[in-house]
């Protein structure tokens with residue numbers, strides 16, 4: 001924290017003040033703030049929700065909840081009038097949509113409510129956001145300038161990075177996001193792992209890798225929600241989340257643009273790594289909004305170990 005901030009004021013650093021002190025440029029500060037504010041509206045909808053299926057399916061053929069569609073509409077309309085966003089891509093939409101005049105600075109990608117199938121069980125779910133300056137498709141390199149995710153659990157927390165480290169905020173009763181952890185750092189080696197997919201569908205190499213983690217005493221932590229499962233690795237300071245290539249789905253389940261790249265951006269800012277088992281997630285070319293990828297994300301030792309097993 002900046003020089004001269006007392007213990008009291010240090011704990012009173014809210015999101016806007018933090019971004020200003022971290023030198024985040026003004027339009028990006030305002031955009032991140034507006035998106036974080038949407039988290040409050042989405043949370044209110046979760047509390048009001050009837051948790052009923054909307055009777056629609058998304059582009060992946062997955063049942064959409066009212067909540068999925070409502071969260072997407074809330075986010076899109078907030079961004080539409082922000083003055084900072086020219087295009088919006090969402091897991092709930094068929095393709096990228098123009099929402100500004102075309103002169104705005106940013107393109108936003110969103111998984112508005114990831115893990116929504118868990119909402120009836122009262123498990124934590126989340127919102128995942130990527131903020132890009134240039135096109136998100138076919139660039140062959142990552143164009144993200146910031147990423148954030150919001151976790152709707154016992155507390156509402158928000159983790160963001162604008163290339164200045166990864167920082168966590170807690171939403172208080174007054175509706176302010178107050179800094180709780182700054183410049184979060186992952187240890188080189190963790191002690192938990194979060195293995196997605198069914199064991200019977202894993203490839204032999206991935207199975208051998210997981211068996212080694214079990215032999216090495218890693219504790220299994222898996223809720224079925226990407227956001228809380230990733231958040232656990234970050235906040236516990238290390239470990240590994242993986243949703244691997246499966247026998248019948250060599251690209252795994254998770255979406256490269258909407259889920260993996262924003263989380264890879266944040267994890268790398270915390271000193272971690274994210275690969276598809278071989279190449280960095282942020283180096284992968286996004287050729288379509290629906291593209292999926294296997295993922296190994298978290299502490300560098302475990303990500304490196306996965307690559308060793310997968311190359312055998």
Ligand code: AFP
Pocket residue numbers: 062113114115116117118196197224225226227243253254
């Ligand atoms: P839903 O959004 O359909 O609940 O899926 C959640 C998710 O995309 C991601 O959040 C989890 O990591 C992953 O699916 C869990 O998949 P499995 O149910 O196959 O474990």
